[in-house]
Every structure is written in C-alpha cells, then in structure tokens.
Amino acid sequence: xxxxxxxxRGEPILQQRAHTVSNVHDPAIQQLIDxxxxxxxxxxxxxxxxxxxxxxxxxxxxxxxxxQRYPDAPLMEPLALVNPEILWRSAETSLYDxxxxxxxxxxxxxxxxxxxxxxxxxRDGQAVETRYHGFxxxxxxxxxxxxxxxxxxP
Ligand SMILES: O=C(NO)N[C@@H](Cc1ccccc1)C(=O)O
Ligand SMILES: [Zn+2]
Numbered sequence: 001x002x003x004x005x006x007x008x009r010g011e012p013i014l015q016q017r018a019h020t021v022s023n024v025h026d027p028a029i030q031q032l033i034d035x036x037x038x039x040x041x042x043x044x045x046x047x048x049x050x051x052x053x054x055x056x057x058x059x060x061x062x063x064x065x066x067x068q069r070y071p072d073a074p075l076m077e078p079l080a081l082v083n084p085e086i087l088w089r090s091a092e093t094s095l096y097d098x099x100x101x102x103x104x105x106x107x108x109x110x111x112x113x114x115x116x117x118x119x120x121x122x123r124d125g126q127a128v129e130t131r132y133h134g135f136x137x138x139x140x141x142x143x144x145x146x147x148x149x150x151x152x153x154p
Contacts, residue, residue, distance in 0.1 A: 001031075001038035004053040009103045009151055011054075018049075018056045018147040024082050024125045029059070033080045033123050036061050043101050044069050047139040049146030052102050058083045060143035064136050069099060073135055081120035086144060087129065089113035096135075098142060100152050108152040112138045 007014050021029060032055055040048035044067055050059040063078035064070075092114040097107035115133040118140060122128060132140055145151070 001034040003042045004035050004039045006039065006043060006101050007052050007054055009100075011102075013051050013054055013056060014102055014146070014151055015149045016051070016056060017149050018051050018058045020058050021082050021121075024121050024123060029057075029082075030123065032057070033059060033061070036080075037063065037078055040101070045101050046070055046073055047143050048101060049143040051146050051149075058147045060084060060140070060147065062136060062139045062143065064139060070135075076136060080123045081118065081140070081143075082123065084118055084120040084140070084144060084147075086116055086141075087119055088117040089141075090115040094134075094138075096138060098138070098152055100142070102146075103152060103154060106152075106154045108154055110138075110142070110152060112141045116140065 036048050046064045048061050050057040060081050064073045065075045066073050090113045093111045094114050095111050098110045116137050117131045119129045
C-alpha cells in the first residue's frame, strides 16, 4: 500500500459531495481502501474518508485505537464502510474535541449523536446494518460528514 497526500482545508474536494462506489470489487477500489488505511495509520489517525486522499468516493475507514492523539479511544479492528447510509441517530448527544487530518493542529468541540444505525457495504461487498455508540459512532459521523463535503470548522 501507498501513503497518499492528505487534502487540507481549502481544497475544493473537501467541500464536494462524494460519489457512490459502483463496484466495490474493482481492484482500484480495493487498493484505495488499503492506501487509505496506510495513510491514516502513518498520520496517527483513527479514521479517514476517501475525499481526504483526493478520491471523491463514498468510502470511509473507522479504526479507533488508543494512541497519543486519543489515549482513551477504544480498540477495534479497522473497518471500511463503502456507500454508508446513516439510518438513525439517537436524540442523545455528547460533546468531544475532535481533530481532523485535514485541519492540522486543531481541536474543535463537536456535538454528535451518542448512537447511530448505519447501513453499508463491507470491502467484500456484504451489505450490513450495524448500530454503534460512543467514540466509534463519533468517528463514523465525522467521516460521513467528509463524504458530504462537511469539515469541522476551527
Ligand atoms: O480527519 C480524520 N478523519 O476524517 N481523522 C480524525 C478522526 C476523528 C474523528 C472524530 C473524533 C476523533 C478523531 C483523527 O483525528 O484521526
Ligand atoms: Zn476529518
């Protein structure tokens, strides 16, 4: 896998709605997913969205793990969500200072739903519906904003 350049705030691609992936089995899509993960890990991230590596596609990676940027983050297997749809968000919300790889050296207090229900394709093409809560639900909402062209604002 390759470590790709990360688009920074001001790049037009970060303000555009990304496009649905038509064939998750396309080798180029599989390589993009690998490259997104490698790029996120190299930047000590816990999530990343395809527009951040200049691909206007509806692919996000959620990979929470404790690290120096988020010492109390839960540990999970890195997960790629292709064409994610948020089916439901809890009324209950929580506040947290979020970072963004596209907005370096900045933390922004963001209010997010505490729980959500997501439908997505796995990288193997399986359609799944799952409920998440807490920090992982937060990362999903942050990444989903990216594929909608929404950035946290310092
Ligand atoms: O920029 C990204 N993802 O788009 N990466 C963020 C993800 C994130 C989201 C929400 C809360 C904490 C962290 C990061 O700091 O690793
Ligand atoms: Zn971000």
